[in-house]
Amino acid sequence: NAGVTQTPKFQVLKTGQSMTLQCAQDMNHEYMSWYRQDPGMGLRLIHYSVGAGITDQGEVPNGYNVSRSTTEDFPLRLLSAAPSQTSVYFCASSPLSGADGDEQFFGPGTRLTVL
Amino acid sequence: GEDVEQSLFLSVREGDSSVINCTYTDSSSTYLYWYKQEPGAGLQLLTYIFSNMDMKQDQRLTVLLNKKDKHLSLRIADTQTGDSAIYFCAVTYALNFGKGTSLLVTP
Numbered sequence: 001n002a003g004v005t006q007t008p009k010f011q012v013l014k015t016g017q018s019m020t021l022q023c024a025q026d027m028n029h030e031y032m033s034w035y036r037q038d039p040g041m042g043l044r045l046i047h048y049s050v051g052a053g054i055t056d057q058g059e060v061p062n063g064y065n066v067s068r069s070t071t072e073d074f075p076l077r078l079l080s081a082a083p084s085q086t087s088v089y090f091c092a093s094s095p096l097s098g099a100d101g102d103e104q105f106f107g108p109g110t111r112l113t114v115l
Numbered sequence: 116g117e118d119v120e121q122s123l124f125l126s127v128r129e130g131d132s133s134v135i136n137c138t139y140t141d142s143s144s145t146y147l148y149w150y151k152q153e154p155g156a157g158l159q160l161l162t163y164i165f166s167n168m169d170m171k172q173d174q175r176l177t178v179l180l181n182k183k184d185k186h187l188s189l190r191i192a193d194t195q196t197g198d199s200a201i202y203f204c205a206v207t208y209a210l211n212f213g214k215g216t217s218l219l220v221t222p
Contacts, residue, residue, distance in 0.1 A: 004157075035212075040123070040214065041214065042203065042212050042213060042214030042215050043158075043203065043212040043215075045211075090157050090158070092157075092158075102146060103148070103160045103163070104150075104158075104160070104205075105160075106157035106158045106159065107157055108156060108157050109156070109157050
């Protein structure tokens with residue numbers, strides 16, 4: 001299993017540009033999520049999904065869109081990038097099985113800089 | 116969201132014990148987690164404790180849970196330089212993370 005994969009690893013955007021951060025998992029996990037990590041702020045939840053076709057907002061959803069058309073993929077879209085979105089983005093997945101402790105498996109992250 | 120509080124920094128000498136503390140507000144969590152993040156990498160689950168347990172030991176790691184005070188701690192015995200990382204406490208299906216404690220281990 002490849003686990004959780006994220007592309008790209010690094011990205012530089014200009015203000016106003018759009019892009020999609022890709023996330024895929026091959027563990028057949030129902031739950032997937034996106035976090036951003038900023039210095040001194042820890043991890044903040046952007047959006048999450050409990051299954052294909054179901055998404056919901058986290059703590060900091062503004063400026064981001066998500067969709068979940070398949071169990072495997074959970075892309076994060078920035079429609080009009082802003083410097084405040086400069087951050088490291090992590091995708092994670094979990095089986096949501098309850099009995100297994102619901103460990104989240106994290107991707108390696110995407111480091112995004114918006115100029 | 117739920118509040119999960121951690122101290123931001125901890126520095127210890129190699130060979131000493133490290134204790135990282137966490138307080139939380141959500142008392143309904145079934146599991147409470149500790150994640151480790153090494154530089155430039157994503158988070159990895161280090162250990163977790165079921166909410167009806169007081170203590171869990173796993174090699175050099177000891178997790179203590181005080182449900183009454185909503186306090187969770189992670190003790191690392193014989194801390195090594197390779198333990199230098201950021202440690203995150205998390206509750207509620209790990210949807211809620213603390214800000215992370217940066218552990219620096221000095222020789």
